Amino acid sequence: MKKKKVVMDAEEIERSLTRIAYEILERNKGTDNLIIIGIRKGGIFLAERLREKISAIEGTDILSGMLDITLYRDDVLTTGKRPEIEKTYIPFPLDHKKVILVDDVLFTGRTIRAAMDALMDFGRPELIQLAVLIDRGHRELPIRADFIGETLPSSLWENVNVNLTDNRNTDEVVIEES
Amino acid sequence: MNLSRKDMLGIIDLSREEIDFILDTAESFKEISTRKIKKVPTLRGKTVITLFFEASTRTRTSFEIAAKRLSADTINISASSSSVVKGETLIDTARNLESMNPDIIIIRHSAAGAAHILAGLLEQSIINAGDGAHEHPTQALLDMLTIREKKGTMEGLKIAIVGDIAHSRVARSNIYGLTKMGADVAICGPAMMIPRDIDQMGVSVYYNMEDAIKDADVVMMLRMQLERQKRDLFPSLREYANHFSLNRDNIKLAKNDVIVMHPGPINRGVEITPEIADGPYSVILEQVTNGVAVRMALLYLLSGGKK
Amino acid sequence: MKLLLKGGRVIDPSQNIDTITDILIQDGKISMMKKDIPLPESDSGNDLKIFDLKDKIIAPGLIDMHTHLREPGFEYKETIRTGSEAAVAGGFTSIACMANTDPVNDNRSVTEFIHKQARLAAMANVYPIAALSKGQDGKILTEFGDLKNAGAVAFSDDGNPVADSGLMRHALEYAYSFDMPVISHCEDTGLSSGGLMHEGFISTQLGLQGIPGIAEDIMVIRDINLAGFTRTRVHIAHVSTAGSVQAVREARSAGINVTAETAPHYFTLTDEALKGFSTNFKMYPPLRGADDVEAIKEGLRDGTIDTIASDHAPHSSVEKDVEFEYAANGITGLETSLPLSLKLVHDGILTINQLIEKMSINPSNILKIPKGSLKTGSDADITVIDMNKIWTVDTDKFRSKGRNCPFNGWELKGKAVMTIVGGDVRYADSEL
Ligand SMILES: [Zn+2]
Numbered sequence: 080m081k082k083k084k085v086v087m088d089a090e091e092i093e094r095s096l097t098r099i100a101y102e103i104l105e106r107n108k109g110t111d112n113l114i115i116i117g118i119r120k121g122g123i124f125l126a127e128r129l130r131e132k133i134s135a136i137e138g139t140d141i142l143s144g145m146l147d148i149t150l151y152r153d154d155v156l157t158t159g160k161r162p163e164i165e166k167t168y169i170p171f172p173l174d175h176k177k178v179i180l181v182d183d184v185l186f187t188g189r190t191i192r193a194a195m196d197a198l199m200d201f202g203r204p205e206l207i208q209l210a211v212l213i214d215r216g217h218r219e220l221p222i223r224a225d226f227i228g229e230t231l232p233s234s235l236w237e238n239v240n241v242n243l244t245d246n247r248n249t250d251e252v253v254i255e256e257s
Numbered sequence: 258m259n260l261s262r263k264d265m266l267g268i269i270d271l272s273r274e275e276i277d278f279i280l281d282t283a284e285s286f287k288e289i290s291t292r293k294i295k296k297v298p299t300l301r302g303k304t305v306i307t308l309f310f311e312a313s314t315r316t317r318t319s320f321e322i323a324a325k326r327l328s329a330d331t332i333n334i335s336a337s338s339s340s341v342v343k344g345e346t347l348i349d350t351a352r353n354l355e356s357m358n359p360d361i362i363i364i365r366h367s368a369a370g371a372a373h374i375l376a377g378l379l380e381q382s383i384i385n386a387g388d389g390a391h392e393h394p395t396q397a398l399l400d401m402l403t404i405r406e407k408k409g410t411m412e413g414l415k416i417a418i419v420g421d422i423a424h425s426r427v428a429r430s431n432i433y434g435l436t437k438m439g440a441d442v443a444i445c446g447p448a449m450m451i452p453r454d455i456d457q458m459g460v461s462v463y464y465n466m467e468d469a470i471k472d473a474d475v476v477m478m479l480r481m482q483l484e485r486q487k488r489d490l491f492p493s494l495r496e497y498a499n500h501f502s503l504n505r506d507n508i509k510l511a512k513n514d515v516i517v518m519h520p521g522p523i524n525r526g527v528e529i530t531p532e533i534a535d536g537p538y539s540v541i542l543e544q545v546t547n548g549v550a551v552r553m554a555l556l557y558l559l560s561g562g563k564k
Numbered sequence: 565m566k567l568l569l570k571g572g573r574v575i576d577p578s579q580n581i582d583t584i585t586d587i588l589i590q591d592g593k594i595s596m597m598k599k600d601i602p603l604p605e606s607d608s609g610n611d612l613k614i615f616d617l618k619d620k621i622i623a624p625g626l627i628d629m630h631t632h633l634r635e636p637g638f639e640y641k642e643t644i645r646t647g648s649e650a651a652v653a654g655g656f657t658s659i660a661c662m663a664n665t666d667p668v669n670d671n672r673s674v675t676e677f678i679h680k681q682a683r684l685a686a687m688a689n690v691y692p693i694a695a696l697s698k699g700q701d702g703k704i705l706t707e708f709g710d711l712k713n714a715g716a717v718a719f720s721d722d723g724n725p726v727a728d729s730g731l732m733r734h735a736l737e738y739a740y741s742f743d744m745p746v747i748s749h750c751e752d753t754g755l756s757s758g759g760l761m762h763e764g765f766i767s768t769q770l771g772l773q774g775i776p777g778i779a780e781d782i783m784v785i786r787d788i789n790l791a792g793f794t795r796t797r798v799h800i801a802h803v804s805t806a807g808s809v810q811a812v813r814e815a816r817s818a819g820i821n822v823t824a825e826t827a828p829h830y831f832t833l834t835d836e837a838l839k840g841f842s843t844n845f846k847m848y849p850p851l852r853g854a855d856d857v858e859a860i861k862e863g864l865r866d867g868t869i870d871t872i873a874s875d876h877a878p879h880s881s882v883e884k885d886v887e888f889e890y891a892a893n894g895i896t897g898l899e900t901s902l903p904l905s906l907k908l909v910h911d912g913i914l915t916i917n918q919l920i921e922k923m924s925i926n927p928s929n930i931l932k933i934p935k936g937s938l939k940t941g942s943d944a945d946i947t948v949i950d951m952n953k954i955w956t957v958d959t960d961k962f963r964s965k966g967r968n969c970p971f972n973g974w975e976l977k978g979k980a981v982m983t984i985v986g987g988d989v990r991y992a993d994s995e996l
Contacts, residue, residue: 147285150297150327150557160259161558164285172293200294269769348885368887369771370841389889390771429771453774454765 086231087252092212092243095228096125099210100132102226107177112205114176115143118194119165121183122146124243125212129181144169146180151193173202179226183241185211188222213252215239260558264376264383267392268433276434280402283547283554289326290549300329300560304359308350309386310336310366315521316386316396319545320363323552329560332359351375360560364388382559390424395555396520397430399548401438403540404475406547407516412439417469417511418460419501420479420528421450421490427520428479432458445469446479446501449490466501473511476538477518478503478528494527504530508538516540565611566590567987568601572617572948576624577921578937587622589944592987597940613989615996617948620981621916624924624936625657625945628901630722630747630801630825630873632894633659633690635681636674637666642878642965644678648687650876650898650964652991655980657945658928658935659688659876659898663695664723670695670706672714679715687990689945691717691933693747696735700724705735712742717931720747722801723848725783727753733790740796745823745930747799750783750808751848760889762835762850770838772888775850781807788815788822797821799930802875804830804849806859813868823930824868827875828904829895831860833970843884843891844970847877861913864922871927872919874901878966896966900957902949904971906978909951916951948982948996955979 087095107113110133117126123145130143145168149155155162180194191209198207212228217235231254233239238257243250258278262270271279289297305324307317317333324331334354345353347366351374354362361382364372369389376383387393404411416435422428422444435442436459444455445463456462463469470476481497491497503517517529517538525531534541567589574597575582581597588596604612633647642650644661651659661678663669669678675692682690694716698704700723708719719739726732726748739746756779761767763774784800788811791798803809803826812824829847834854837845845851863869877894884891905923908914914922928936935945957974959967983991 150289150299155299156303156560160261161560163258164282164554164557166285167288196298200292200296202293346886366887368889370888373841374887388771390773392771424771426771429769452768453763453776455768457765458769 082256084254085251086254087229089248089250092228092250092252093247095212096128097132099226099228100129100136103129103179103208103210104133104136106208106225110137110139110141112176113141113179114171114173115141115179115181116146116169116198117143118180118182118190119145119147121241122181125183126181129179129210142171144171146194146197148190148193148197151197153189153193167197169201173198173204176202176204178204178207179210180207181210183212184239185209185214185224185227186217188218188220191222192220212241213239263559264372265394265555265559266372266376266383266385268394268397268430268437269392271434271437273437276398276401276438279398279551279554279558280405282558283398283402283550286553286557287547287550289553290546296326296328298328299557300324300327303329303361303560304357305329305331305361305363305556306354306359307331307333307363307386308354308365309334310364310371311387313365313387315545316365319548320386320552323549323556326549327553327556329360329556347371347374348378351378355379355381361556384555384559387426390426390429392430393426394430395548395552396427397434398555399544399551400431400477400518400520401434402547402551403518403544404516406543407540408474411435414440414474415443415472416440416475416477417443417445417473418477418479419445419466419469419503420481422446422455422479423450423452424482425479431477432460436460443469443473447491447497466507467510470503470507471510473515475516475518476503476508476511480520480522481524481528498527502526502528502530503533505532508533518544521545565987566613567944567984567989568603568612568614569617569622569946569948570601570614572620572622574622574938575917575920576938577917578624578925579939581938582917587938587946589984589987592944594938594940594942594944597938615982619950621949621951623920623947623949624938625983625985626655626902626923626947626980627658627927627936628656628874628876628898629660629871629927629931630827631659631661631876631898632664632878633661633678634878635665636677640965641880644681644690645685645687646963646965647876647878647898648682648685648690650896650962651688652983652985653963654899655902655947655949655983656898657688657947657983657985658691658933660691660693660717660931662693662720662722664700668695668700669693669716670698670700672707672710675711675714675716688985689935691931693718693720693722695719696721696726696746697731702726702728702731705731705738708738708742708744712744717933718745718747718799720749720801722747722749725749725751725753729786729790732787733794736790736796736798737794740794743932745797745799745932747801748783748787749801750780750787752779752782755779755782759850760846761838762852764835764853766835766838770841772838777805777807777852777856780805780849781811784808784811788812788820791822792818792820797823800824802827802830802849802873803860803863803869804852804856806856809859809863809868813863813866816868823870824863825871825873826860826864826869827873827897828901829897829970831857831864831908832904837970841888842970843886843888844895844968846888846891846893847875847895848893861908864908865913869922870930871922872901872905873927874898876964878964879968880965881967884968894968896962896964896969898964899962900969900971900976903976903979906949906951907976910977944984944987946984947980949978950981951978953977953979953981
């Protein structure tokens with residue numbers, strides 16, 4: 080039997096995202112040149128929620144995009160199967176932009192490394208900041224997040240899953256044994 | 258979904274799901290070519306060889322661009338610059354290439370089955386870039402991607418393929434692909450260019466252009482290549498153009514939103530009149546763009562695949 | 565030297581014999597066929613070899629009337645020695661070889677050379693078939709009389725169809741005056757040229773230019789008409805189509821003197837086999853459709869097709885390890901012909917007696933050679949067959965130099981286990 084433990088429920092996730100939205104605005108002094116980019120797949124929902132919140136707080140629309148980092152992964156050819164590729168959607172240059180990169184869980188840091196390499200191919204941003212819902216530790220690269228929903232010590236044999244859907248009431252973060 | 262095969266030799270081997278998966282992947286790859294920096298590091302350190310025994314600048318260039326956008330190193334070998342002319346066999350050539358440890362070999366050859374020889378012999382992934390009159394799978398995939406983009410689906414579309422079907426690998430690969438995807442395929446050409454029993458491939462056969470393109474959603478014109486025919490099959494290009502070219506008049510028989518395709522290079526004034534080739538129905542340039550995306554997708558999906 | 569074959573089932577269609585009996589061979593001839601031939605007194609024992617052939621079939625030495633031995637000229641593909649070694653290993657005591665050597669067997673010196681090499685090889689009897697036209701180029705007849713005197717048994721431009729009907733007519737008439745057969749490779753090159761395989765759905769799928777069945781039928785019908793008109797006879801080589809079988813059948817019943825052969829691949833394989841582009845399935849005529857295969861079987865069953873010949877056509881990797889389009893036509897056959905033909909017996913299409921008839925006395929009658937019978941006093945050419953031996957084709961073990969065999973790895977049932985030529989055991993399975 081797999082043990083499953085809910086570590087954040089919908090309400091807690093919502094509160095975290097609201098706090099992160101304010102932190103982003105505070106740190107960047109508003110929404111000028113601000114762009115939010117979610118990393119497929121887990122970061123997409125979160126990026127969209129953050130965009131909504133920030134737009135609502137500031138009363139102004141901000142741009143957002145989606146990034147599939149598969150082609151930049153350092154293990155893309157060494158895993159048995161070629162991972163599926165989904166569309167990247169960044170239809171604007173990133174030159175001089177403040178990019179908020181969003182993912183659900185920060186773990187080894189390799190995904191973020193790939194994502195930053197990818198972003199550089201879309202222009203030269205002024206800065207990149209990283210927002211994650213969960214930081215579970217175990218970094219393998221010198222990478223840290225700028226905005227963190229919750230820091231969650233985990234063991235390597237556990238999986239941390241962020242389950243977000245359109246039905247926000249069922250959102251949850253769970254830890255499962257792998 | 259995953260493409261679990263070492264080689265891409267022909268559309269005949271693919272399932273409908275595999276075709277959809279390749280096209281989905283290609284769609285994702287299309288975006289890369291619109292970036293400021295049109296290159297991803299995925300195939301860094303991989304070597305892709307294009308081995309062309311038939312001249313074809315456009316197909317080779319398409320593969321080369323695809324490989325380069327994935328950061329692979331590409332080496333182009335053409336029959337004139339290789340030792341093939343000096344009596345070396347295809348198998349010798351293959352063995353020589355193998356010793357240079359490439360990862361993917363793309364072969365174009367005038368003999369049907371040439372890619373299969375390499376595939377059976379080598380550990381490397383082989384992509385068939387056209388073998389005789391047999392198959393040209395990447396062309397059919399880019400054609401299908403173009404149709405799917407323009408029409409949303411291939412299911413139920415009426416698609417006319419017109420020209421020298423007998424000698425056309427583009428026709429064969431498209432017939433396999435489009436029939437698998439649920440299209441209603443009509444082929445048309447002079448009687449001596451319609452190969453025997455082709456109706457068993459699930460297509461309807463017409464000898465008259467007007468009947469073939471009536472109500473068509475897609476008209477695919479083939480390049481008329483009198484030089485590929487071993488015997489003089491047809492009286493003249495003039496006679497051909499009079500009866501089998503797509504022009505301002507007969508295109509009216511097709512649906513209003515018909516798209517016109519051609520694998521290129523075009524014989525203007527032979528199989529297609531210039532105003533049609535350059536006109537609003539034509540998606541010929543989109544085909545070229547999609548060619549790069551489809552080839553990127555295949556290079557990606559086949560890379561790392563070993564026997 | 566004497567051989568005593570004990571307890572085998574002797575099948576000799578030339579004498580209508582099918583019985584369990586002993587055969588005594590002396591001085592290269594069949595000296596006695598009798599049940600329970602008594603063992604001689606011990607003093608002569610060192611001169612007598614006894615073989616217990618219980619449960620084996622003893623047949624007149626099998627004859628393959630259509631082979632290519634490649635010598636002179638293409639010794640890297642096969643020699644008369646390796647070809648005749650392959651023949652005895654496959655159960656053939658006599659083979660006829662086609663004239664498309666280099667130089668072409670269109671003159672006495674080549675015919676004599678083949679005889680000489682065959683004598684030196686001392687394996688199977690080799691009967692040269694001389695070219696019908698000089699250089700096999702379809703223009704001028706060869707010297708039929710001289711070639712006959714030199715030991716040729718038939719005339720054929722096999723490999724190159726005789727396009728000129730006038731030349732074919734003269735060949736039939738002139739050969740008939742020497743009581744010699746003309747063997748016709750029937751192919752209308754207007755229909756076949758550039759073709760690589762049978763024309764049909766598979767050729768359409770593979771994008772390989774087709775060779776329609778009628779390319780053969782039309783020429784079979786032409787040659788039958790010529791033989792009828794000139795009141796001569798013609799032998800049709802390697803029949804592969806339903807149309808040819810029907811044409812021969814009708815001609816035969818109209819009283820025209822036509823005989824016909826087919827090869828094992830034409831009743832074993834169809835054009836489906838080409839799907840992987842393996843050049844070991846490339847031959848002329850090409851492998852045909854399933855309907856043709858059925859018609860060939862029926863032609864064998866009803867006697868329309870007189871004989872099975874291998875069309876043994878060894879090639880080296882130089883000709884075969886290339887693109888399908890560039891590969892040479894032809895497959896090796898001597899070492900698989902009998903086992904593949906035995907399948908007709910196992911499948912109930914022919915009786916073993918009919919099969920032996922088609923592979924011994926029938927070709928002997930067509931070529932008018934004194935072989936194919938176990939009559940007392942005749943040459944002791946004998947093939948011993950184990951009908952039920954299961955074995956696997958392994959081209960690495962072939963005596964032939966040719967490895968171009970589409971049946972490599974096939975498990976077959978039945979084979980020749982001993983081949984005796986002129987009273988001499990030229991091949992025997994280890995168990996004997
Ligand atoms: Zn022949």
